[in-house]
Amino acid sequence: MLRQVDELMPIGEFSERSGLSPKRLRSYAAGGLLVPAAVDSVSGYRYYSPGQLRDAQLIDALREAGMPLADIRALLRDPSNEQLDAWARRVEIDAAQRHKALDLARQMLAIGTTSFPAVDNDRSRKESTMTKLRTVSRTDIGRVRDNNEDAVVSSDHLAAVADGMGGHPGGEVASAVAIALLQAAFTGRSLDELQAAVRAANRAIWDRAGGSAELEGMGTTICAAGLIENGSLVVVNVGDSRAYVLHNGLLTQLTHDHSVTAEAVRRGEMSEQEALDHPHHSVLTRALGVAADVELDSAAHLAVEGDRLLICTDGLVNEVSSDEIASLMAVTEDIQATADGLVELALSRGGRDNVSVVVAEICA
Numbered sequence: 001m002l003r004q005v006d007e008l009m010p011i012g013e014f015s016e017r018s019g020l021s022p023k024r025l026r027s028y029a030a031g032g033l034l035v036p037a038a039v040d041s042v043s044g045y046r047y048y049s050p051g052q053l054r055d056a057q058l059i060d061a062l063r064e065a066g067m068p069l070a071d072i073r074a075l076l077r078d079p080s081n082e083q084l085d086a087w088a089r090r091v092e093i094d095a096a097q098r099h100k101a102l103d104l105a106r107q108m109l110a111i112g113t114t115s116f117p118a119v120d121n122d123r124s125r126k127e128s129t130m131t132k133l134r135t136v137s138r139t140d141i142g143r144v145r146d147n148n149e150d151a152v153v154s155s156d157h158l159a160a161v162a163d164g165m166g167g168h169p170g171g172e173v174a175s176a177v178a179i180a181l182l183q184a185a186f187t188g189r190s191l192d193e194l195q196a197a198v199r200a201a202n203r204a205i206w207d208r209a210g211g212s213a214e215l216e217g218m219g220t221t222i223c224a225a226g227l228i229e230n231g232s233l234v235v236v237n238v239g240d241s242r243a244y245v246l247h248n249g250l251l252t253q254l255t256h257d258h259s260v261t262a263e264a265v266r267r268g269e270m271s272e273q274e275a276l277d278h279p280h281h282s283v284l285t286r287a288l289g290v291a292a293d294v295e296l297d298s299a300a301h302l303a304v305e306g307d308r309l310l311i312c313t314d315g316l317v318n319e320v321s322s323d324e325i326a327s328l329m330a331v332t333e334d335i336q337a338t339a340d341g342l343v344e345l346a347l348s349r350g351g352r353d354n355v356s357v358v359v360a361e362i363c364a
């Protein structure tokens with residue numbers, strides 16, 4: 001009988017037998033999906049076992065189905081038909097949302113880039129018993145820029161900003177598409193729904209950017225806070241737009257910026273001030289519209305009645321410190337006055353970028 005150790009295959013042989021390229025096998029190994037069964041401690045050569053052939057082909061089939069690596073990892077821990085059914089349902093929901101997104105994109109193309117159809121997403125929230133958001137928003141072109149590439153949405157369950165990039169008209173289109181899709185696809189049901197809405201927005205922007213020379217390279221940040229049916233406050237962000245909560249006079253940032261300098265600050269390689277002054281301060285590590293899929297930061301928080309939220313673009317935080325934001329939010333009773341005060345302060349400091357804020361209060 002052949003001993004297991006004799007059946008071990010080097011990557012070349014495993015590649016031939018599985019039909020997967022060595023490059024792909026190495027990426028699955030790096031991603032923790034298919035780790036070689038053995039490694040030679042002297043030469044460093046990797047070896048696979050025959051038992052891994054089925055896993056390799058399963059992983060590849062799931063990749064072909066468009067399943068993200070993180071989901072494949074979860075499925076491999078508990079491979080079952082139920083898991084596949086759950087994935088199939090997500091694909092269906094995703095496809096439905098994508099169709100909705102494409103319909104909306106079609107309407108937008110018909111209308112032009114400056115005006116967008118109002119969306120009625122026929123929500124069925126039980127109005128009397130649920131917490132709601134009281135929201136106001138303000139967006140300003142600032143003192144230097146020629147156009148406003150920021151977009152905002154504020155409703156009784158959604159507060160979001162998007163900061164477009166890619167020049168005129170791309171930046172404006174990207175942020176407007178993101179906000180319109182969010183408004184269309186997020187009804188206040190769940191964090192999953194908000195994530196799916198942001199993913200749909202990413203794909204809509206990505207698809208549209210690829211189909212037009214004028215829009216090529218467009219992208220946008222997104223920072224969205226939503227109130228959902230179980231009473232939680234859910235937050236999803238990509239890029240360097242931010243969400244803050246003011247609770248008992250204390251301001252807490254709920255999001256991490258996805259920029260090269262913010263990541264350097266988190267690694268302890270740079271101070272906040274050095275980051276602000278750094279020439280790469282505006283270089284993002286993640287944005288909507290730059291790839292077919294996007295990694296989201298998501299979190300659910302307790303929605304506390306009376307707490308105030310601020311969702312804003314970098315045009316505010318590059319001009320106004322978080323201490324100043326906290327004091328202004330704490331002293332202004334009226335949320336419209338808060339929004340106006342924050343924008344005016346950014347403008348008085350130079351208004352070097354578009355500046356947008358949504359201020360919200362959590363109400364019974």
Ligand SMILES: [Mn+2]
Nearest residue numbers: 163314315353
């Ligand atoms: Mn900006």
